[in-house]
Amino acid sequence: MKKAVLSTILMAVVALTVVAEETIVLDGSTTVGPIAKAFAEYFMAMHSDVNVTVSESGSGNGAKSLINGTCDVANMSRPMKSSEFSAAAEKGIQPVAHVVALDGLPILVHPGNPVSELTLEQVRDIYLGNISNWKQVGGPDKKIVVISRDTNSGTYETFEKMVMAKKKICEKAEYVGSNGAIRQRVQSTPAAIGYAGLGFVDKTVKALKINGVYPSGATVQTGEYPIARPLFMYTNGYPKLGSPVHRFVTIHLSEDGQEIVEEIGFVPVTAY
Amino acid sequence: MLPHSKIKIQNSMTPPLQSSKRSLVMNASTSRLRRLGGLLGQGFLFSVTSLSTLTVFFIFYFIAKDAFPFFKLEGFREFFTSTRWYPSGDPAEFGTMAIFFGTGIVTLGAVAVSVPLGVSAAVCLSDVLPFNARQIVKPVIEILAAIPSVAYGFFALVVFAPLLQNHGGAVLAAGACLMMAPLLVLLVVVASDLIADRCSDLMRRKARWVAGLVLGAAAFTLMTYIGRQLGAIEIASGANALNVSIILGIMALPTVVSVSEDALQAAGRDLREGSYALGATRAETILKTVIPASLSGILAAVILGVMRAIGETMVVWMASGNAARIPGPWYNVLEPVRTLTATIAGDMGEADHVTGSSRFHVLFAMAFCLLAFSFVMNLVSEGIVRRSRKKLGK
Numbered sequence: 001m002k003k004a005v006l007s008t009i010l011m012a013v014v015a016l017t018v019v020a021e022e023t024i025v026l027d028g029s030t031t032v033g034p035i036a037k038a039f040a041e042y043f044m045a046m047h048s049d050v051n052v053t054v055s056e057s058g059s060g061n062g063a064k065s066l067i068n069g070t071c072d073v074a075n076m077s078r079p080m081k082s083s084e085f086s087a088a089a090e091k092g093i094q095p096v097a098h099v100v101a102l103d104g105l106p107i108l109v110h111p112g113n114p115v116s117e118l119t120l121e122q123v124r125d126i127y128l129g130n131i132s133n134w135k136q137v138g139g140p141d142k143k144i145v146v147i148s149r150d151t152n153s154g155t156y157e158t159f160e161k162m163v164m165a166k167k168k169i170c171e172k173a174e175y176v177g178s179n180g181a182i183r184q185r186v187q188s189t190p191a192a193i194g195y196a197g198l199g200f201v202d203k204t205v206k207a208l209k210i211n212g213v214y215p216s217g218a219t220v221q222t223g224e225y226p227i228a229r230p231l232f233m234y235t236n237g238y239p240k241l242g243s244p245v246h247r248f249v250t251i252h253l254s255e256d257g258q259e260i261v262e263e264i265g266f267v268p269v270t271a272y
Numbered sequence: 273m274l275p276h277s278k279i280k281i282q283n284s285m286t287p288p289l290q291s292s293k294r295s296l297v298m299n300a301s302t303s304r305l306r307r308l309g310g311l312l313g314q315g316f317l318f319s320v321t322s323l324s325t326l327t328v329f330f331i332f333y334f335i336a337k338d339a340f341p342f343f344k345l346e347g348f349r350e351f352f353t354s355t356r357w358y359p360s361g362d363p364a365e366f367g368t369m370a371i372f373f374g375t376g377i378v379t380l381g382a383v384a385v386s387v388p389l390g391v392s393a394a395v396c397l398s399d400v401l402p403f404n405a406r407q408i409v410k411p412v413i414e415i416l417a418a419i420p421s422v423a424y425g426f427f428a429l430v431v432f433a434p435l436l437q438n439h440g441g442a443v444l445a446a447g448a449c450l451m452m453a454p455l456l457v458l459l460v461v462v463a464s465d466l467i468a469d470r471c472s473d474l475m476r477r478k479a480r481w482v483a484g485l486v487l488g489a490a491a492f493t494l495m496t497y498i499g500r501q502l503g504a505i506e507i508a509s510g511a512n513a514l515n516v517s518i519i520l521g522i523m524a525l526p527t528v529v530s531v532s533e534d535a536l537q538a539a540g541r542d543l544r545e546g547s548y549a550l551g552a553t554r555a556e557t558i559l560k561t562v563i564p565a566s567l568s569g570i571l572a573a574v575i576l577g578v579m580r581a582i583g584e585t586m587v588v589w590m591a592s593g594n595a596a597r598i599p600g601p602w603y604n605v606l607e608p609v610r611t612l613t614a615t616i617a618g619d620m621g622e623a624d625h626v627t628g629s630s631r632f633h634v635l636f637a638m639a640f641c642l643l644a645f646s647f648v649m650n651l652v653s654e655g656i657v658r659r660s661r662k663k664l665g666k
Binding site for chain 2: 142143145150151152156157160166168171172173174175176177181184185188189190191192
């Protein structure tokens with residue numbers, strides 16, 4: 001009996017090692033991470049002979065891994081910098097970008113706040129501390145509680161780049177550790193302002209119109225909503241047609257892939 | 273309790289000893305084997321103990337190893353004197369003064385909450401409550417230590433912060449009145465007694481009443497005035513130093529209570545009975561004999577409580593607001609602050625350790641400062657406890 005169990009386990013192990021011979025290694029952004037993980041799950045369910053591993057070490061490290069040849073796909077929430085391109089060229093690596101999804105950052109306030117529209121400049125001034133009371137932008141006489149994501153996150157990096165224009169967020173800003181925590185703080189604090197991914201907007205918080213445009217999948221896709229960015233996966237050259245990597249980086253073009261992207265709160269690149 | 277259990281042990285132990293046929297004198301080989309076994313056991317215990325001691329040294333070594341490159345890269349000046357904390361900025365700024373300040377004020381707040389509460393609870397447990405009640409109350413207080421800190425953090429963020437935001441003034445006023453009321457009552461009673469003592473015998477009774485009423489009314493007016501003032505305060509953000517101080521104070525409470533209760537117990541029955549024999553009341557015995565005798569133990573309890581508060585991470589990361597800034601007037605505890613532990617935990621994720629950047633090493637520099645501080649505190653409390661033992665002749 002014991003022997004039988006042991007041998008079945010052994011056989012299973014052998015079978016697994018034989019079957020999963022191909023691996024795709026992904027590394028990079030924590031923002032793109034959820035997409036990559038969802039894709040990996042979907043992909044491995046379809047192709048049991050391919051093993052996909054996803055690590056999240058930040059966009060910069062993703063680029064480094066691709067250049068050093070330690071990963072097949074680099075997930076990045078920003079385009080590659082020219083310094084990274086030249087480092088890649090030196091090593092004979094040719095980075096090719098695949099835009100897998102779009103991401104918008106709604107500005108959130110408490111649902112009881114009468115303010116429903118701000119300009120990008122006003123948002124910047126609020127985060128710089130130049131505007132410190134809601135009455136300065138047509139709201140009640142209340143001090144603004146400024147809430148930001150922690151400086152580690154891709155969300156913070158995007159916000160810093162697209163809204164702050166190289167200026168530093170004021171010192172009185174509060175920092176929280178996740179998009180969920182932002183929503184929690186905003187929905188319970190009447191004078192708060194914060195930002196989070198599109199997937200985190202629900203009835204308990206109010207997303208503001210920025211420059212007159214309400215953040216939604218449609219306005220992000222057309223580029224009307226100003227705080228939005230593409231999310232990338234980089235490969236070394238365009239992958240060989242039909243290879244596992246090729247099939248992986250084209251998932252987002254399929255109907256299923258677009259549904260996955262939407263499900264985890266991002267905007268698909270194309271509408272089906 | 274004790275004699276009872278002794279009898280039980282004897283009962284259970286004696287029959288097998290009598291029935292065994294083992295001779296009392298061992299032969300040489302058994303004795304050698306036994307000695308070898310003893311040596312082996314000793315060696316094992318020694319290596320386990322030295323392993324845990326070595327761990328401490330290794331922690332020091334590895335944190336220092338990653339902390340010093342920061343000072344080599346950036347120097348000491350900015351780290352200790354600037355309040356600007358922009359580790360991801362371009363150029364990056366690594367001023368940690370505001371963060372050290374945040375840790376300091378939050379810890380002070382926690383001490384202000386936990387020490388008065390904890391020490392009075394310990395006195396109550398050791399000298400006031402009857403034995404049976406103590407058996408129930410102490411374990412209940414110690415349950416506080418078993419609650420995971422993320423649960424405290426969740427409570428602070430989801431329940432306490434909104435409460436402070438929506439009913440901040442009322443909460444503050446209620447808290448202040450609760451704290452002031454017993455103090456003021458004591459003060460009025462003592463002061464009216466003192467006044468009455470100065471009057472002649474005939475007037476004494478009347479004078480005590482009048483003084484008590486007048487002083488009581490004054491105290492009541494003062495309390496309502498302060499309550500009104502506090503009640504008018506509006507708290508913009510509930511994630512602030514006050515919130516975290518109160519929660520950390522509650523978290524440090526079991527440490528303070530049980531260590532200082534042990535110290536009070538260690539003062540001994542003979543000391544208390546000596547005091548009673550000299551005609552002291554219970555209050556006099558507690559205040560003039562027991563507490564002074566166990567003062568150093570209580571101090572050690574306070575230091576342990578401080579260390580509990582200073583090292584706590586999850587609660588401060590979730591509920592202190594994490595704004596790296598020294599509040600408006602520095603004592604304004606209604607503003608968000610950022611602490612060392614929260615910064616280390618929050619910035620560890622993407623601090624680029626591949627390139628060995630300053631952004632990575634600065635966290636270790638902070639960790640090293642924390643470690644050095646708690647090491648010194650530990651030494652101090654150890655010294656105090658040792659001195660107190662000597663003083664009590666144990």
